[in-house]
Each structure stands twice: as C-alpha cells, then as structure tokens.
Amino acid sequence: MTRNDPMAQQPINYATLALELIRRAKLPHPNGELLKCYVKESVGNEVAARYFLKRCSRSRCCEGTGLQGFLSDWKKLVSSFRWIHVSRGILQRQQNQSYTYLKSVTCKANSILKWLAVTLIVAFFAVWRLMPGNVRMRGYKALAYVGKRIYPASESFKIQRLPFGLFLKGTDLRWQQGLINEYHALKMIPRYCTTAVPRALDLVSDSDDIYMVMTRIPACHLGLCFDTLDDAEVEALIRDLRKFVTELRAIPRAPEAEGKISNVIGEACFDHRINLGLTFDQGRGRDFVGPFANEDEFNDILTHPGVPDVRHRSGHPIVFTHGDLNMRNVMMENGKLSGVIDWENSGFYPEYWDYTKAHFITKINKRWLGIVDRVFSPSGEFETELETEFKYWRYCQ
Incomplete structure (x- = not known):
C-alpha cells in the first residue's frame, strides 16, 4: 500500500x-x-x-x-x-423472604410436610370456592392490602404476593381472556408435565376486575441469578428446559381440534408478537385474535402489507406452547430449574413459535440466546422461520 x-x-x-x-x-x-x-x-x-x-x-x-x-x-x-459472592448472598436472602414453615415445606427432606401443607391449602380453597364471588373478592382484596405492607413491590403491577405462600394476579375485565386462559393452562399442565408451575386455586370476578389466586414457586427469576451460573449449572438448565419443552409438546388435543391454532381452551389467541403488526380494531376487541382453523389462516394475519413477499410456510406440527419463555418466567432455586410461570400467552401454535418468541423477547443477552438455541435444537431446525420473523420485526418494530 x-x-x-x-x-x-x-x-x-x-x-x-x-x-x-x-x-x-x-x-x-x-x-x-x-x-x-x-x-x-x-x-x-x-x-x-x-x-x-x-x-x-x-x-x-x-x-x-x-x-x-x-x-x-x-x-x-x-x-x-467479591461481586459474585455478594450477588449470591442477595439472591439467597431474596429466596428466604418467606415464613419459616414455608422454608421447611419447600425442602426435599420435608416432602411429607410439603405435601400436607399443599393438601390443606387445596382443601381450604375447595370449600372457600363455595362462597359467593363478592365475598371471595373482598377477601382477596383484604389479603392484597396486607401483602402490600409485608412484601416488596412486584415486578408486575398485576401481581401481588399474599400471605400463606400465595400470589394474586388481577386485571380489569377488558383483558380477562388472558387470565382465564392462564387459569386453565395451570389446571392442565400438571397432568402432563413434571416441571413445576403455580397451582391455580381460584378464579373470580366482579363488575370491574378479575382475580386469580395461585401458589407461589419458592425461587428467584433466572434473570436475577443468570450471571452467577457456572457452565455446569448452565448445562443442567439446558437439559431441564429440553425436558420441559418435550413434555409441553406432547400434551394431547381433542381430535376435532387438531391443526387449530388457539389458546388453551380453543378460543382467541393473545400474544404480543401477533399484535405487533396489527392495528387496534374496536370490533375485534383488546388484541385477542383468532382462533385459526389452520396454519394458513394464522400466516395470513402474520403477513404485513409492508413486506408482502415475506411469509411463513405452512405444514408445521401444532403443539402446546408457553408463548413467553424468557428469563423473567424461568424460575431457579440453588442453581437448578424449579418452575416456569406466566402462562397467559400459552396455547397451541406452530412448533417454532416458542423458539422464535424467545428471540423476539430477548435480543441482547447472547448467552441466554445460546441456551435457547441448544434447548430447541432437538425439536427441529428453525433458522428459516427465525429469519422470516426477523424480517417482520425489522419492519414492524
């Protein structure tokens, strides 16, 4: 030169x-x-x-x-x-912010006591649900009032931790379909999956709001402890998430619903990714769309006039999907997967949907995205679907 x-x-x-x-x-x-x-x-x-x-x-x-x-x-x-040691100490204290009896019932060595505590809670709610809805609503609002003064603020304005190892999730009636969907998902999943999910105990509404009461998974969000995980713990997490995804995909459907894309109970889908390319339609409702008779109909609503040549192929198996798999919803305890929360977006979608949605939600943390790639690699190769989604996202976001 x-x-x-x-x-x-x-x-x-x-x-x-x-x-x-x-x-x-x-x-x-x-x-x-x-x-x-x-x-x-x-x-x-x-x-x-x-x-x-x-x-x-x-x-x-x-x-x-x-x-x-x-x-x-x-x-x-x-x-x-000593940053890592400090962060581990903070996480340990956060996990221990519960009553003494809750600590004991979440210990493997006290599995009988844990079973007894859960059985008593479930039995109580079986009787409690016989009470009129307005009485239950007042009871939950009173517990929420107490919870706000005992526990730190939740990461979501819709969630309030309650005494007795419970959580209250609420919304106004405009969004009730999402909460109803989550309630039915939490009822169904334990029949087919070994990975823990919150146990749905009650669903009740009045003229303004709807509430769901569920059990608490004693753990912390993966995002809070992610940087403290060593490589061996990450490998264990990948194995556990693979098992979780495999069990989800094996959840059966009624023969007449095969190929249909819908929420858990066969009704309209609620998904932030679908809503990305849509304008609000008063006649359609609050961003609940579908259900779709087949994948072609689903692809029609994903297609955007701004990128008319971009379209997903059809023919994917339709499987049960979490719909919002990210580091806020994966729960960890002592470096191990302890459960998965937040099921309002769940339903039956094309097999690539959980994979591409994980990339849609998280775009910066490459270590987590590498875990996502490895978790879903046994389920199929979805690079083409991810590239199609990227083209949509670049235009719509």
Missing part, C-alpha cells in the same frame, strides 16, 4: 482486536466475561486493550504471560470485590 492509500490511514482498533481474541479463546463462564469487562469498562479502553494484547503476545515459555496469565492476575484483582 502507498502512503496515500486510505487503507493505510485507518488507525488500529485495539479494543476490537482484544475482544475478538477473547471470543476465539472460548473461555468458560465467567472468565470470558471478566476479560471483556476489562476491555470494555476501562476508562481508557484502547490503552487497556493494547496492554492486554501485549501481555497475550509474549512468549508462552515466559511464566505468567499470555492470556491465561493475564486472566489469573485479573481474577486476583477483581476477586477482592
């Missing part, structure tokens, strides 16, 4: 080179993330990256040099802050 060649004038981006070296090293978690933080978070990241590359380029025969030597030195420095 000559001196006037524009390629010769481009400065070297040391940070980019350093990050590429770290990526190619394929270090176990969290080693790779620690080195990336060193490059990205340094006050002068180009200077830091240049020093990192210089250390890594030294002769391997020199003790303490190279990538592993740098990693060892960096881990000694950051370990003094």
